[in-house]
Amino acid sequence: QVQLVESGGGLVKPGGSLRLSCAASGFTFSDYYMSWIRQAPGKGLEWVSYISSSSSYTNYADSVKGRFTISRDNAKNSLYLQMNSLRAEDTAVYYCARARTYYDSSGYLMYYFDYWGQGTLVTVSS
Amino acid sequence: DIQMTQSPSSLSASVGDRVTITCRASQGISNSLAWYQQKPGKAPKLLLYAASRLESGVPSRFSGSGSGTDYTLTISSLQPEDFATYYCQQYYSTPPTFGQGTKVEIK
Numbered sequence: 001q002v003q004l005v006e007s008g009g010g011l012v013k014p015g016g017s018l019r020l021s022c023a024a025s026g027f028t029f030s031d032y033y034m035s036w037i038r039q040a041p042g043k044g045l046e047w048v049s050y051i052s053s054s055s056s057y058t059n060y061a062d063s064v065k066g067r068f069t070i071s072r073d074n075a076k077n078s079l080y081l082q083m084n085s086l087r088a089e090d091t092a093v094y095y096c097a098r099a100r101t102y103y104d105s106s107g108y109l110m111y112y113f114d115y116w117g118q119g120t121l122v123t124v125s126s
Numbered sequence: 127d128i129q130m131t132q133s134p135s136s137l138s139a140s141v142g143d144r145v146t147i148t149c150r151a152s153q154g155i156s157n158s159l160a161w162y163q164q165k166p167g168k169a170p171k172l173l174l175y176a177a178s179r180l181e182s183g184v185p186s187r188f189s190g191s192g193s194g195t196d197y198t199l200t201i202s203s204l205q206p207e208d209f210a211t212y213y214c215q216q217y218y219s220t221p222p223t224f225g226q227g228t229k230v231e232i233k
Contacts, residue, residue: 045162045170045213045224061221095169112160112217114181116169 002026002115004096009120016086016124022079022096022117030054030074033099033111036081038092039119046092049081050099050111064090086124093119128152128216132225138233145201147228149214154194158218161190161199164227165210173212174199204230 008020020036036048049060049070058070069082079096097113104110129152139145149159157177162170172181174190177197187202201208209232214225 044226045215047222047224059220100175109220110158110217111222112172112175112215113162113170114172116171118169 002098004098004115004117006094006096006117006120009094009122011123011125012086013126014087014124017082017084018086018122020081020083020094020096020120020122024077024079024096024098027098029072029077033101034072034079035097035099035111035113036070036079037095037097037113037116038090038122039095040089040092043092048094051079083122086122088124091122091124093121095119127221128155128219128223130214130216130223130225132212132214132228134228135226136229136231138231139204140233141204141206143204143233145204145208145230147199147212147214147230149192149197149199149225151195151197151216151218155216155218157193158216159190159192159197160215160217161188162213162215163208163210164213170213201230 003025005023012018035050038046038048051058051070067085071080096117098115099111100114101111131150133148159177161174163173164170173184173188178190189200191198211227211229213227
């Protein structure tokens with residue numbers, strides 16, 4: 001069965017850095033786009049970033065662009081999120097999620113999320 | 127970005143009730159809508175996609191409908207395990223965006 005297990009969360013000071021990891025199993029990791037999605041305490045869901053199956057394409061939410069970097073290692077079935085210049089508003093549970101993708105008639109990429117990990121908590125506080 | 131607005135934000139219902147949750151997009155999304163269920167401390171679970179297509183393994187009491195900007199999630203007969211928070215998500219355009227959630231509580 002599909003499993004996604006995040007790690008690397010913790011307490012970090014504003015301006016600090018953290019690297020999250022997501023270990024995938026139960027499916028052919030290299031066939032799928034992957035995403036990070038976060039949820040601030042008591043709040044809703046916010047998409048953070050995606051990466052294509054071969055790492056050719058990435059995209060980021062405006063709120064993290066220039067500070068976060070998504071990457072993957074298909075040989076290790078792993079997804080990563082390098083988070084720099086962290087702010088209090090980055091405090092959240094971070095989920096990795098498998099994206100189910102397709103292209104519409106115009107060739108535009110569309111995706112939603114069919115499997116999610118249990119999440120890892122990132123707290124940014126002094 | 128496309129804004130997704132869910133209503134109500136919360137509701138109280140009894141086991142066996144029919145429950146309807148509405149999701150409105152700030153522009154047309156051509157049925158590019160998914161629904162998720164999230165229980166406390168757990169990851170979201172995909173229920174439906176393409177507005178009305180049931181994900182494999184999801185009970186048939188869940189259904190979805192709608193078009194254009196307005197969509198609904200219906201639970202035909204609420205079961206004890208259905209008490210949770212439900213989110214809609216549009217994937218018509220990037221960035222994908224979520225509604226604020228609807229919490230379904232026990233009456």
